[in-house]
Amino acid sequence: MESLTLSDVEQKYYSELFVYCDTDNTKKVASNGRVLDLFRAAQLPSEVVLQITELCGATRLGHFGRSQFYIALKLIAIAQSGLPLRVESLNSVKDLPLPRFVVGKNEAEARHAALYQDADSQGLYPAPGTALIPRPPGRGLQNKKGPPSSTSLPAHEVIQPLAPSIEAQPEPTSPVISPHQSPPTSPHSWRKHKRQHSGGNADRQQVVAATGAVWTQFREPQTGPVTGDGMWSSHSPPPPLPPSQESWVSFTADTPPSSTLPAMHPSSVQESTTIRTVASAATTNEIQRQSSGYDDPWKITDEQRQYYINQFKTIQPDLTGLIPGSAAKEFFTKSKLPILELSHIWELSDFDKDGALTLDEFCAAFHLVVARKNGYDLPEKLPESLMPKLIDLDDSAEVPEPAAEVGFSASPVEVTPNKSPSMPSLNQAWPEMNQSNEDTAIVHPVPIRMTPSKIHMQEMELKRTGSDHNHPTSPLLAKPPELSEETKLPPSMKFVAANTVGDGYSSSDSFTSDPEPITRQRSQSGASPEALKVVAPPPPPPRPQQSHSRSSSLDMNRTFAATAAPGQPQPSAIAFPPAVPPRPLPTQSSVPLTGHRVEAEGVPAGGAVLTTTSPQQIPQQPNFADFSQFQAFAASEQPSSLPDIDKHSEAGQADKISEGAGPLRTVKSDGPADERTSATVNSAKGSSGPLAPPPKPVRRRLKSEDELRPEDEQIGPQKAAAIAAPLTSQPSISRSVGKDKKAIQASIRRNKETNTVLARLNSELQQQLKDLLEERISLEVQLEQLRPFSHL
Amino acid sequence: MAVCIAVIAKENYPLYIRSVPCQNELKFHYTVHTSLDVVEEKVSAVGKSLADQRELYLGLLYPTEDYKVYGYVTNSKVKFVIVVDSSNTSLRDNEIRSMFRKLHNSFTDVMCNPFYNPGDPIQSKAFNGIVSGMMVQTG
Numbered sequence: 001m002e003s004l005t006l007s008d009v010e011q012k013y014y015s016e017l018f019v020y021c022d023t024d025n026t027k028k029v030a031s032n033g034r035v036l037d038l039f040r041a042a043q044l045p046s047e048v049v050l051q052i053t054e055l056c057g058a059t060r061l062g063h064f065g066r067s068q069f070y071i072a073l074k075l076i077a078i079a080q081s082g083l084p085l086r087v088e089s090l091n092s093v094k095d096l097p098l099p100r101f102v103v104g105k106n107e108a109e110a111r112h113a114a115l116y117q118d119a120d121s122q123g124l125y126p127a128p129g130t131a132l133i134p135r136p137p138g139r140g141l142q143n144k145k146g147p148p149s150s151t152s153l154p155a156h157e158v159i160q161p162l163a164p165s166i167e168a169q170p171e172p173t174s175p176v177i178s179p180h181q182s183p184p185t186s187p188h189s190w191r192k193h194k195r196q197h198s199g200g201n202a203d204r205q206q207v208v209a210a211t212g213a214v215w216t217q218f219r220e221p222q223t224g225p226v227t228g229d230g231m232w233s234s235h236s237p238p239p240p241l242p243p244s245q246e247s248w249v250s251f252t253a254d255t256p257p258s259s260t261l262p263a264m265h266p267s268s269v270q271e272s273t274t275i276r277t278v279a280s281a282a283t284t285n286e287i288q289r290q291s292s293g294y295d296d297p298w299k300i301t302d303e304q305r306q307y308y309i310n311q312f313k314t315i316q317p318d319l320t321g322l323i324p325g326s327a328a329k330e331f332f333t334k335s336k337l338p339i340l341e342l343s344h345i346w347e348l349s350d351f352d353k354d355g356a357l358t359l360d361e362f363c364a365a366f367h368l369v370v371a372r373k374n375g376y377d378l379p380e381k382l383p384e385s386l387m388p389k390l391i392d393l394d395d396s397a398e399v400p401e402p403a404a405e406v407g408f409s410a411s412p413v414e415v416t417p418n419k420s421p422s423m424p425s426l427n428q429a430w431p432e433m434n435q436s437n438e439d440t441a442i443v444h445p446v447p448i449r450m451t452p453s454k455i456h457m458q459e460m461e462l463k464r465t466g467s468d469h470n471h472p473t474s475p476l477l478a479k480p481p482e483l484s485e486e487t488k489l490p491p492s493m494k495f496v497a498a499n500t501v502g503d504g505y506s507s508s509d510s511f512t513s514d515p516e517p518i519t520r521q522r523s524q525s526g527a528s529p530e531a532l533k534v535v536a537p538p539p540p541p542p543r544p545q546q547s548h549s550r551s552s553s554l555d556m557n558r559t560f561a562a563t564a565a566p567g568q569p570q571p572s573a574i575a576f577p578p579a580v581p582p583r584p585l586p587t588q589s590s591v592p593l594t595g596h597r598v599e600a601e602g603v604p605a606g607g608a609v610l611t612t613t614s615p616q617q618i619p620q621q622p623n624f625a626d627f628s629q630f631q632a633f634a635a636s637e638q639p640s641s642l643p644d645i646d647k648h649s650e651a652g653q654a655d656k657i658s659e660g661a662g663p664l665r666t667v668k669s670d671g672p673a674d675e676r677t678s679a680t681v682n683s684a685k686g687s688s689g690p691l692a693p694p695p696k697p698v699r700r701r702l703k704s705e706d707e708l709r710p711e712d713e714q715i716g717p718q719k720a721a722a723i724a725a726p727l728t729s730q731p732s733i734s735r736s737v738g739k740d741k742k743a744i745q746a747s748i749r750r751n752k753e754t755n756t757v758l759a760r761l762n763s764e765l766q767q768q769l770k771d772l773l774e775e776r777i778s779l780e781v782q783l784e785q786l787r788p789f790s791h792l
Numbered sequence: 793m794a795v796c797i798a799v800i801a802k803e804n805y806p807l808y809i810r811s812v813p814c815q816n817e818l819k820f821h822y823t824v825h826t827s828l829d830v831v832e833e834k835v836s837a838v839g840k841s842l843a844d845q846r847e848l849y850l851g852l853l854y855p856t857e858d859y860k861v862y863g864y865v866t867n868s869k870v871k872f873v874i875v876v877d878s879s880n881t882s883l884r885d886n887e888i889r890s891m892f893r894k895l896h897n898s899f900t901d902v903m904c905n906p907f908y909n910p911g912d913p914i915q916s917k918a919f920n921g922i923v924s925g926m927m928v929q930t931g
């Protein structure tokens with residue numbers, strides 16, 4: 001406190017006043033009603049009073065000690081005499097008249113009058129008001145100011161919090177303040193949401209009663225508060241409120257030290273727009289409220305939010321739409337904040353950095369503008385409560401947020417503004433995906449892949465193409481869309497591909513469409529592991545048998561059942577369904593083959609594998625649909641089967657060579673390729689004459705049912721020549737027809753099983769591909785790191 | 793790790809320049825200014841239509857006895873110049889690239905701000921923060 005030298009007269013006068021104000025006889029005057037009344041009675045503008053209060057140090061202490069009181073009085077005198085308020089002037093001004101206080105008969109009346117005047121004056125302001133901005137802010141400010149001031153200025157007793165912490169901001173300092181206010185009611189009224197209001201101000205009451213000004217009647221603080229702001233801000237963050245509060249009607253109630261300022265009243269009145277009941281709540285209540293509810297100063301109350309939403313609508317009727325940057329710029333420029341601050345506010349509030357404001361962002365920006373106008377410093381980071389995620393959160397529910405927000409700079413966690421707008425959407429999409437997708441494995445890999453764009457795109461393509469093959473059944477079809485959504489690939493592609501593939505597989509005569517699946521398979525080689533993973537789970541069920549099908553024993557068994565047991569002892573005959581069995585066999589054999597190949601990347605090795613597996617196929621192949629023939633040719637078939645084997649292996653190799661492109665061309669390509677080649681081989685074999693019987697069965701399995709019968713017939717006559725028993729041929733033919741049907745059915749089954757096996761293989765291979773890609777990436781990174789050294 | 797970071801507008805006036813406080817900051821300003829010539833030379837040489845990341849990054853413009861200067865140009869001919877102290881274990885090329893990328897990103901954010909008029913000096917706090925992060929590393 002500056003030393004104060006008072007003249008005797010002054011001393012005496014001041015002490016009288018002090019005694020008058022010191023109702024509690026504690027030798028220090030809390031900012032109770034009397035002091036406020038006194039100051040008001042000085043008939044000074046509110047800003048001045050505020051300034052005085054601050055100058056004298058009451059703000060700091062929170063109450064008027066004797067010395068502060070004297071200083072204040074002296075300053076009042078100075079102000080009344082028209083001199084600028086300066087600390088130095090305290091002692092330098094000589095012959096200062098005593099401060100004059102107009103003591104109305106009814107202090108209340110005087111206050112009312114003052115209030116009314118203020119209110120009116122303030123009321124006038126908003127009208128011309130620059131737009132809407134000023135208005136809401138007031139309210140917002142009120143809210144905001146509560147907490148900060150409360151926390152920071154516990155000592156602001158004297159300065160009665162003008163703005164009854166309206167909506168939520170409890171005044172931390174309130175505990176002290178409460179006493180003086182009679183208007184405790186106002187806090188009640190103002191408090192819309194269990195927020196606590198700063199201790200009511202006596203002023204508030206009156207204000208409430210008097211003005212009724214709606215908060216729209218805001219006066220732009222600009223000039224007035226500016227100086228006050230400067231002063232206040234020096235104390236602590238909240239302090240800025242008070243001075244601005246004077247001008248801003250909407251002061252959020254926090255401990256605005258300027259409680260003594262009549263100006264506060266209007267603001268408090270405004271605050272009370274929500275509820276204007278001058279309840280005589282006990283100050284204790286206020287205190288309690290204030291102390292308990294340390295709300296987030298940045299919280300937006302429902303009222304504020306509603307206002308913001310309305311404002312948003314004026315610019316953008318669609319609440320889910322965006323406000324372009326230019327429109328927002330115009331709007332916020334009306335608030336008359338400096339461009340630099342507006343720029344900073346924009347930076348804080350444009351969360352997704354897209355140059356436009358969503359409703360949430362707009363509310364956050366508006367809230368920040370309001371805060372700034374009320375003197376709050378802008379935070380460095382966006383406060384949590386203003387994060388765009390908090391849409392439609394009920395502020396009231398968040399009341400007791402601890403003082404994490406002391407000041408504004410203490411914004412808690414700041415979500416790293418994602419430069420990639422896709423991220424939030426992805427994050428949100430995850431739960432949806434998970435719910436819909438039975439295979440959660442998809443979710444994780446996909447987002448990660450977004451960044452390495454090239455690889456990702458490749459994977460996406462692969463996934464797209466690969467997913468087709470994995471499963472003709474619905475699970476795959478369901479998955480591709482999900483994957484595509486996640487990866488942002490055109491879902492249609494996957495769907496189409498999947499459908500076509502599915503169709504291709506579903507028909508036993510799929511080989512007519514071989515080229516398509518084959519090509520897809522090729523491109524699929526790099527299918528994303530994610531897709532594979534997705535795929536992997538579904539296949540399992542049908543699989544089991546097929547894995548062992550190589551042994552053909554299973555197929556044989558099935559064949560037996562399907563073929564109603566021609567009763568032929570020949571095991572080779574079992575292969576009656578033969579048309580079908582051969583197919584799965586080669587694929588199965590090729591499966592291990594391809595796996596083999598992938599690892600070894602050696603065509604010959606694959607061929608070797610194929611050859612090794614082919615022997616198993618031997619017995620089945622020749623049995624193609626023509627049992628009787630086989631019976632006759634049991635002996636001949638076997639030798640013929642050998643050439644088949646060789647040819648198959650050759651075909652397989654040829655396929656491999658032709659495919660060549662990726663070592664990862666997996667089973668799928670091999671399978672159909674093998675089958676295709678086998679068909680050609682078979683046809684070649686057929687031409688070989690003696691080998692006719694064996695090739696025919698092979699051919700059959702590749703061809704459609706329709707072809708089977710003609711083949712059977714062909715085989716029949718051919719074999720009839722060889723067979724010494726033409727008699728048996730006819731019955732065998734008829735039998736073969738029936739068997740063909742069964743064979744076809746069996747073949748269908750086997751095909752499906754094969755599909756699942758292939759799908760599984762595909763997934764495995766894709767997994768391998770993924771691993772390899774990762775290795776490649778790491779190697780590239782290493783190379784990159786080593787490169788600079790090479791330059792040096 | 794930078795000693796000085798500068799953003800030069802298309803018309804070759806600085807939008808933002810900041811150096812590690814030292815006794816002779818003007819030296820860095822001068823260095824940046826002279827580096828503009830090299831930038832122009834590279835830009836005209838690089839040629840054009842393609843504007844992939846590789847071409848945006850100009851690489852080491854020229855080394856001096858104490859430091860190295862790296863350049864980066866955006867599609868709108870805004871240039872970023874980073875001056876790095878040679879005494880630092882030479883930064884990997886990738887690190888410089890990542891620094892430029894970060895600069896570019898935050899510059900884009902500044903541009904997106906409707907309250908920013910292109911051509912004005914950059915006063916964004918976020919941008920400052922990013923630059924500080926890069927410079928503080930120098931220690």
